[in-house]
Amino acid sequence: MIETRALRKSYGSSLVLDEVSLTLPRGGITSIIGANGAGKSTLLSVISRLLTADSGAVSIDSQDIFRAAGPELARKLAVLRQDNHLNARLTVKELVSFGRYPHSKGRLTPACREAVNHAMTWLDLTALSDRFLDQLSGGQRQRAFVAMTLAQETDYILLDEPLNNLDMKNARAMMLTLRQAVQALQKTVVMVLHDINFASVHSDRIIAMKAGRVIHSGTPAQIITPAILRDVYDMEITVQEIDGHRFAFYYG
């Protein structure tokens, strides 16, 4: 279980997280939605100890994340940021293998190799495994980074806009992969999504943020409604139910 208590964070005079208190139970997919600049990435970074809050606390399975030992936490929680730029020149396979570092400290065991291969298969990277990252398209690179996060084999997986740059097919495949990981391996996935229809179809919970606050949270059925979406995005959005899923229409 991930709990945050009264998180506050400001840059200069602008408050980016405003008393965010959340409880995310174990298991399932939670999507965080909201407009640009709402504070989604900041929240995810604070939860995953990449950023310190000005005040408040975060705990995972009742353990304070800043008091948890680094390597131990890295075997429990993996995080992928929105933008990933590396100074190092790596192949896909080398990058994904880095995901094993918390377990093996650089010496890959047979179990490590298996995890790396699985992660690459899930994200359809096997054919690209020997390519350098600077020889990949944006979506291929994004999948490589997600594969590294999965190879870490943690209970909690935090992803900031994992569908960035992905085409329809790969976006759907990634969501199904994550669904499967949640169902078969009892993972807990928390991700920031801009495509609210993906959030609607695949999430167990949706959290909506605006101006540094969590303004709504609930099941897709509760959140994907014209009234709430208007509140979140300040625009009119039609919602229709098709095959038991709720879809938002905002293209016209």
Place this chain on the structure above:
Amino acid sequence: MQPEARILPVTPAQSETRAQLALILLGGGVFLAAALFMTLGARGSWAFVLQFRGMKLLGLILIAHAVAVSTVLFQTVTANRILTPSIMGFDALFVLSSTLLIAFMGSVQLSGLDPRLLFAARLIVMTLFSMALYRWLFLGEEQSLHRLLLTGVVFGIFLRTLAEFVQRMLDPNEFMVLSDMLFASFTKIDPVLMGIGWALVLAVTLWLARNLARLDVIGLGRPVAVNLGIRWRRDVLLVLALVSVLVAVSTALVGPVTFFGLLAASLARLAVGTTRHAVLLPAASLTAMLLLIGGQTLLERLFAFNTALGIVIEFFGGVVFLILLLKGGRR
């Protein structure tokens, strides 16, 4: 795609071969340069020549290794390829520490002191200084390379000027002792200092050899490294402390060299085409040795120049610095 991508290997197999080839060639080059350095133009007693030049060679190897390794480590933890410890003023810090030590203790007490103890004192003062000064620079959560570059260069100038300023306030006797301490050169390397230097540098190298994977992870940058369980603050401070030790050793032996490390590290990066520390660290170290030993042999034995090597290396290092700056600005 970056402009250098054209000369980088395209497949992992090519990359592996290229790295191995580069290491073998560099190693062979160093061996050859060392053999020439030891034997070329020798006259008189061989025993004397070999002992005399052997000492010098050991000194050159030590300095090259310390400068190159400290540069690569520093660039890894700061995620940049332009700044080096000496551009940031680490060596000026060492000069400053020595100056302050003399200013406060007086030359009389110092000259009576065991040189090993004195070196230890300078080293400790410098390491503490660098920890205090640089922790806020490198440990922030959001880093901008441009801010780092700017503050880095300004800091280097500031520290050098400060050291000079304090030196001007010393009385002439103390200044004499200080310049003796600071301006050692290739031709009069202190054997005691060299012994300490070798011991320290070997210890650092041993630690590095056992932590290559950790360095690779640190090289992925703070967010990814923290995600993979690196204790960023602790590890970066530790690496910066090791850098301080290496810089202290080389500065104590030959005085400040500003661009040598950058030259060696940049050439090594080009040669091996990989960022893996298991390859990059030895490559940088060998490149530095080749430059220093080869350069010294050429200038001293072939052209009979004596002190020009430092200037030549600094010139080419400076050119590399400018190229990197301009390239970095365009990106």
